[in-house]
Amino acid sequence: MSFSTHINKALFTPIKAIKKRYVPLLMIYFAYGLSGFSAIALSFWEKENIGLSAEQLIEIGVWAFLPWTLKMVFGQMVDSVKIFGSRRKIYVFIGAVFMILGSVILASMASELAWIEMLGGEYNAYLLAALCSTLGFVIQDVTADTMTTEVVDRTKILNNKCVHRSEEEIQSDLAMVQVLGRLALSLAAFSVAGLGGYLADTIPYATIFWMTLIIPVVSCLGAIFINLDVLEGAEAPPINAKILGGGLAFGAFSISMKFFEVPYSQEIVFVVSLLLLSAMLMLVTKNISAQKKKLLIFALIALFLYRATPSTGPGLQWWSIDELGFDPKFFGVLAQTGSAMALIFLWFFADFIAKKPVRSVLIFLIIVETIMSVPELMLYYDVHTMLGIPARTLALFDTAVGSPLVHVSMVPMLALIAFYAPAGYRGTWFAIGASLMNLALTAGSLGTKYLNKFFVISREVLDEAGEVITAANYDDLGVLMIIRMSIALIIPLAGILIFLKKTPKNSQPIPVQTAESGPIPGRERVEP
Numbered sequence: 001m002s003f004s005t006h007i008n009k010a011l012f013t014p015i016k017a018i019k020k021r022y023v024p025l026l027m028i029y030f031a032y033g034l035s036g037f038s039a040i041a042l043s044f045w046e047k048e049n050i051g052l053s054a055e056q057l058i059e060i061g062v063w064a065f066l067p068w069t070l071k072m073v074f075g076q077m078v079d080s081v082k083i084f085g086s087r088r089k090i091y092v093f094i095g096a097v098f099m100i101l102g103s104v105i106l107a108s109m110a111s112e113l114a115w116i117e118m119l120g121g122e123y124n125a126y127l128l129a130a131l132c133s134t135l136g137f138v139i140q141d142v143t144a145d146t147m148t149t150e151v152v153d154r155t156k157i158l159n160n161k162c163v164h165r166s167e168e169e170i171q172s173d174l175a176m177v178q179v180l181g182r183l184a185l186s187l188a189a190f191s192v193a194g195l196g197g198y199l200a201d202t203i204p205y206a207t208i209f210w211m212t213l214i215i216p217v218v219s220c221l222g223a224i225f226i227n228l229d230v231l232e233g234a235e236a237p238p239i240n241a242k243i244l245g246g247g248l249a250f251g252a253f254s255i256s257m258k259f260f261e262v263p264y265s266q267e268i269v270f271v272v273s274l275l276l277l278s279a280m281l282m283l284v285t286k287n288i289s290a291q292k293k294k295l296l297i298f299a300l301i302a303l304f305l306y307r308a309t310p311s312t313g314p315g316l317q318w319w320s321i322d323e324l325g326f327d328p329k330f331f332g333v334l335a336q337t338g339s340a341m342a343l344i345f346l347w348f349f350a351d352f353i354a355k356k357p358v359r360s361v362l363i364f365l366i367i368v369e370t371i372m373s374v375p376e377l378m379l380y381y382d383v384h385t386m387l388g389i390p391a392r393t394l395a396l397f398d399t400a401v402g403s404p405l406v407h408v409s410m411v412p413m414l415a416l417i418a419f420y421a422p423a424g425y426r427g428t429w430f431a432i433g434a435s436l437m438n439l440a441l442t443a444g445s446l447g448t449k450y451l452n453k454f455f456v457i458s459r460e461v462l463d464e465a466g467e468v469i470t471a472a473n474y475d476d477l478g479v480l481m482i483i484r485m486s487i488a489l490i491i492p493l494a495g496i497l498i499f500l501k502k503t504p505k506n507s508q509p510i511p512v513q514t515a516e517s518g519p520i521p522g523r524e525r526v527e528p
Helices: 001-015 020-049 054-064 067-081 087-109 114-119 120-148 165-199 205-211 212-224 241-259 265-284 288-307 317-324 328-349 351-353 358-372 372-382 383-387 390-403 404-419 426-456 477-501
Strands: 153-159 160-163 468-470 512-514 519-520
Touching: 001 165, 001 205, 020 087, 020 120, 020 165, 020 205, 020 212, 020 317, 020 328, 054 067, 054 120, 054 265, 054 404, 054 426, 067 087, 067 120, 067 241, 067 265, 067 426, 067 519, 087 114, 087 120, 087 205, 087 212, 114 153, 120 212, 120 372, 120 426, 160 477, 165 328, 241 265, 265 426, 288 426, 288 477, 317 372, 317 477, 328 390, 358 372, 372 383, 404 468, 426 477
Parallel strands: none
Antiparallel strands: 153 160, 512 519
16 A cells, blocks of 8 residues: 555545534534633632642542542433433533533632532632533543444445445444544644633633633534434333442442541542442453453553553753753644644554554553653753753643654543444443543542652742742652653553553454344454
8 A cells, every 4th residue: 555545545535534423422522622711711720719738639639539539320310210201411411510510610719609618618619610620521531432332333224225334334333533633632622722821811811711601612512413323212121230239339438438537537538439440340240251351341451551650740841940940832833732642643543543552552652751740850950951952942842742652542431332332331431441541540639649749849829918928949850751661651551561461463362242232243262
């Protein structure tokens, strides 16, 4: 195949893959991508207008991530609980209500409205805003994930007859829908990234937070027009009492841990979450063949270890603002560059990503991410000055090359889960697998918190009179970045070497069968 043929195929594959019935679903993912519009304003507002420490902000992030680990509860509801006769679209609207609440609370805090005092201080108000927004996105995400398996046709018209499509066709379309979802998200992020940075430098932060109220409107419009292969009014499958009861009990347990301020509550909740989700995974995979179950679980473990690596924390951004002079407009340029590269990468490598084994994708991501951590170290240790490279140029290079990696890592996992989702319980299946992956991010947040406890990073905090409450301290930031980079390299690679081994080329995966759905296509190559 010639180079021009490769280019044409890469350029037109996503366009050819889009079907009319996919568009409303993609609007929900597009709305999710728009959420990044306020990210830059939020970062500067956190730094300049509230007195929370790095540890408190990370802690809020950990608690705000809790709804993502409860996706199995929402998955059960989407599968089995009708509200006003609907068990798909209605949940998009419910999610929108929570998103609106989160935006209103945050915008009211930034506007310094008096009623916010009723919520009990900055920490509680910000935590509630984060929880509401996250809960809204989680509900919509669970519903959208479920619908990705239902917008793909299982049948086609051949010689005037309705026949079942081949397993390869279904698998290819399921994977491509996941890619299209990431493309829609990336397109939205690209469309607002630069604008968000520009506005953060020109208008009040509160105005930007109020503007985010348009986001749930976009997702609701998508829900109105979506067309699925299940009838909204059709009889719903029975609720799995073990999964729903376990999920609700876990939610109550997590809330009580926070309410009673139990020591190490976040760590306890994480361990209980991991045990519960692992048990649920065993439950929903009980009808899968031993070989397939092993491949699927080992792939999830490797992905979990990859996503559980800690980040540097907010200190790096604070340092780049204070020491390098990066302003909101430049952060907008960085966001615009990163989202553009993610969009281009996903677009031109859509077919490649959809078919590449998880093992190969992870190894690629780990190595490239390690390499892309070097420019950050170069900036901190002033190597760019010795080389005569402007700080902003190096930051742009780092962002441009590294940004697509976050989006790429999700596609193989989502496609793998989507393919084995049993009819009638697709929401539950998808939610449990995705909850494990989101729990991995919680593990990463906890790791970030402990790293920041040991290596204390602080930005300057002033009181109302302009007196310094907390002095800026970035002395340990370089060591923190080196340790984080080492963890992000060693642990995931060890996971791949232990759990992901190449499947022999001549091996034939065993078909999967569930009690609810009967035979599920399984002849595709599922090498992790």
